[in-house]
Amino acid sequence: MSKSTCFHCGLDANSSKITFDDKEFCCNGCKTVYEIFSLNDLTCYYDLQTAPGATPKDIEGKYNFLENTKIIEQLLEFDDGDTQIITLYIPHIHCSSCIWILENLNKLNPFISASIVNFGKKTVRITYNQESLSLKNLVALLSSIGYEPFISLDDYSVGKKHVDRSLIYKLGVAGFAFGNVMFLSFPEYFQVGEFWLEQFKPMFRWLMFAFSVPVVFYSAQDYFISAFKGLRSKILNIDVPIALGAAVLFSRSTFEIISNTGSGFFDSLTGLIFFLLLGKLFQQKTYSFLSFERDYKSYFPIGITKISSDNSEASIQVYDIEKGDRLLIRNEELIPVDCILIKGQARIDYSFVTGESKIVSKQSGDKLFAGGKQMDGSIEVDVLKSVEQSYLTQLWSNDVFKKDKELSFTNITNSISKQFTITILLIALVATSFWLFTDSSKALNVFTSVLIIACPCAIALAAPFTFGNVLRILGKKKFYLKNASVIEQLAKIDTIIFDKTGTITANKETTIGYEGLTLSNAEEALLKSTLRGSNHPLSRSLYALLDQNNIVTLDTYEEFLGQGIEAKYKDQHIKIGSASFVGHNNNTATLNTAVHVSTNNQYKGKFTFYNKYRKGLSQLFNTLKKEYDLVILSGDNAGELENLTKLLPTKTKLLFNQKPEDKLEYIKYHQSEGAKVLMIGDGLNDAGALAQSNVGIAISENVNVFSPACDAILDASKFNQLYNYIKVSKSAIKIIKWSFGLSFIYNIIGLYFAVTGQLEPVVAAILMPLSSISIVVFTTVATNVLGRKIPS
Structure with missing residues (x-):
């Protein structure tokens, strides 16, 4: 009777006798899963892999x-x-x-x-x-459907108790077998005659075979599985030459002991797998020790306003938030922690978390979750638990908001590895063919040594280790990148576009003058309360200037992007923003940025801002101008044109009265002309432009407004270091190219000894991880040296 297997999971289905849709199943669970897939038009699941499922277990009452x-x-x-x-x-x-x-x-x-x-x-x-x-x-x-979750009840955590020790077990088996095979090989090494030859040689050879079987079929299985899946997907991955070499060694050695023509290469085979796994474990431990990803996340720079017991407000880092703190969450600000709403009208957008842009209204006493964005003025909350930095970064990098920006460096790495593997296979075949005709005893060793010594592991490691360390270094320098691919994109830019207000101007040093009718105490309190809810740079500057007033909870609040703010409290109505927004016909030319105010449809006056530009701006622009096209895109009027013309290098493009959509279209047009654009803005009005650009950088002044549109956050105090940060990204690419060069040199030298038959496979197995480790050490040292060159 022919053996039948389950169509879903591949287990023996002879005893079950369960058939459905002309397919056999081992149990009703597998049959049910197949039915579910069929009803939902998901049977193409089985096209991906033969019998890809797992046998569902009896789960009634288990959960x-x-x-x-x-x-x-x-x-x-x-x-x-x-x-x-x-x-x-x-x-x-x-x-x-x-x-x-x-x-x-x-x-x-x-x-x-x-x-x-x-x-x-x-x-x-x-x-x-x-x-x-x-x-x-x-x-x-x-x-x-065969994907039972692991849930630990000890501490209600998910998967934390699970530790994957399979690599250690495989290494242990390979090491045990390697040691024993070496001992059993000693008589062959020393050519012990008589007693050995007559009685124990066959037994020792079969023992070596027995020790090698678990090494090949258990310890080395990951290499064979990876190579098989790669070939099935028509991809030549770096495990193909390793698996091929191990298979050839095992097959040839087995043939020799069966035919009694030799003792085979079981010592080289077990040693090869042992040293490969040892190198793999070392690389794994090294990567875990360096811990790039966790390190850079811990520097994530989101600030939040804390309200003290005396009602004073101070900006603190989010990881300084403690349970019981009272926080002020402004309009468009992200809620960094789980908390309870105490004061204000909460209208929360949880699209950062759920991916669905749906506004949820909450009342005083309701629980608010980390990741929600306040969309209607300011609120006050009490903290339930401290922040998790990794959770905030996860929100920032949420797949829902990912934009298809051109990513090519990873593709280059994969392409090199693929071409490299093809080249090595060809070299191995040519060299083996040559030795078969000249000295057949060396042919197998040459073939295996070539495959092992030239494994492109070092090439595959160069990029992630370099980028990872650069992420960590830049994080310490207060330049925070969303992910490693931003480094490569930053190295390619040729055009840099700056917003003006809050980007090249320093909000904390701006001076403000008022012209117009005197505001009553009630009007000034309403103005202060309205500005309190906004995160616009001008609003924050003006809010800090005004005297402390009784803060009131607004009845309505609405912020119009690029225009202004409108709010109501009882019978009072206020508008703050541009002259046209508040209903004022401004016939006189304004040479400086101004914010106009009207209450109850009566124009009151304007606050004029006298900008103070960021320290080192002129020097930064003069340095950048040598390599990049520079543009200022401002939503303000041209009042600062004369000052900027004097301050910035000639041929810097200055465009004023640009609405948010105008900035986006400007970037899109230049990208269509082949430009690689870096956009630097405040992260609020410039969200569209930041998203459209190849790299978008949001300037942060301890403000908890971050957008999935930006690729990086730059601390405002480090604005004058922008050129150095871009320079570091270019140097990172050079380090990777140098790593590739070193790897090729290793391979050329190793291939010479392998092709000429002077290199044993076990020696090649030792040298291969050493070359990978040396690349890791090189990239780590080089990037650390690079980091020290960045001014503090």
């Missing part, structure tokens, strides 16, 4: 603990009463088909709005409607 509200609260990342978000650790994630099905959960259940897989961490972040789908049923659904 009853997920009906406990206290446990659910600890597990959830977000819960606004309607939408819930949870990240689950799923050990069974192992291939592209797993990613595909887990990111299409919304087709299995319409109440799941989004699911994003982190393949490296084996987690899936799921957003779902809790009114229609409970957490228990969600977990049951995942289990039913």
Whole structure:
């Protein structure tokens, strides 16, 4: 009787006798999963991999603990009463088909709005409607399709207890086998005759074979699996030459002991796998020790306003927030922590978290979650728990907001690795063919040594280690990049566009004068309360200037981008912004930036801002002008034209009265002409321009306004270091190219000894990880030296 396998999971289906749709299944669980896929038009899941599923286990009653509200609260990342978000650790994630099905959960259940897989961490972040789908049923659904989550009840944490020790186990098996095979090979090495030859030689050879079997089929399985998946996807990855070399060694050695023509190369084979795994473990530990990603996130520079017991306000870093603090959240500001609403009208946009732009109104006493953005004036909140920096950075880098900006350097690395692998295979075949005709005893060693010594691991490591260290270094220098690809984009820019107000001007040093009718105490209090809710640079400067007044909770508040603010309190109505916005016919030419005020439809006057430009602006522009096209795009009038003309280098383009949409279109036009644009703005009015540019940098003055549109955040105090930061990004690319050069030199030298038959495979296995480690050391030292050259 022929053996039949389950169509879903690949297990033996002979005993079950379960057939559906002309397909056999090992259990009703697998059959049910197939039915679900068929009904939802997801059977193409099986095109990705033969029998890709896992056998669902009996889960009835297993997840009853997920009906406990206290446990659910600890597990959830977000819960606004309607939408819930949870990240689950799923050990069974192992291939592209797993990613595909887990990111299409919304087709299995319409109440799941989004699911994003982190393949490296084996987690899936799921957003779902809790009114229609409970957490228990969600977990049951995942289990039913073969992706049972790992949930630890010890501390209500997800996946934290899981430690992957498989590499250590494989290394242990390889090391044990390698040591024993070496001992068993000694008689062959020393050519011990008589007693050895007659009685124990066959037994020792078969023992060496026995020790090698678990090394090849267990310790080395990752190399074979990776190579197979790569070839099946028509990709030549770096594991192909390793797997091919190991397979050839094992096959040839097995043939020799069966035919009794030699002892084979089991010592080289086990040593090869052992040293490869040892190098892999060392690289893994090194990367974990350097911890680039975690380091740079810890410097994330979002500030927030803390209200003290005496009602004074002070800006603090978010990681200084403690439970019980009272915070002021302004219009368009992000809520950095879970908190309770105490005062004000909260209209929260949770699109940072959920991806859905839906405004939620909250009342005093309601719980607000980290990641929400206040959209209607200012509110005061009490903190429930301290901030998690990694969570804020996750919001900043949310896949929902990712824009298809050109990314090419990773592609270059992959392309080099692919071409390199093809070249090495050709060299190995040519060299082996040559030795087969000249000295066949060396042919196998040459073939294997070439494949091992030339493995392009060093090439694959150069970019992530260099970029990772540069991210960390720039973070310490108060220049915070969203991800590593921004470094490469920054190195390619040829045009730099600056906003004026709040970007090249220093808000804290601006002087302000008032012309017009005297404001009453009530009007000044209303003005102060209205400005309090805004994060515009001019609003913040004017708010800091005004005397302390009784802050009132506004009835209505609305901010019009690029125009002004409108608010109401009881029977009082105020407008603050441009002359046209407040209804004033401004016939006189204004030489400076001005903010006009009207109350109850009566024009009151204007606050005139006398700009103080940032320290080192002129020197910075003169340095940048040598290499880049410079542009000032300002929403203000041309009153500062004369001052800027004197201050900035000649041929700097100065464009005024630019609305936010005008800035975006200007960038889009120049990009169509081939320009690589860097946009630097305040992150609020310039959100569209920042998103459109190749690299968008938001200037931060301890303000908790960050946008998914920006690729980097620059501390305002480091504005004059912009050229040095761009220079560092270019130097990072040079370091990677130097790393490639070193790797090629290693390979050329190693290939010479391998091709000429002077290099044993086991020696090649030792040298390969050493070359990779040397590249890591080089990139780390070089980037650290680069970092020291950046002025403080």
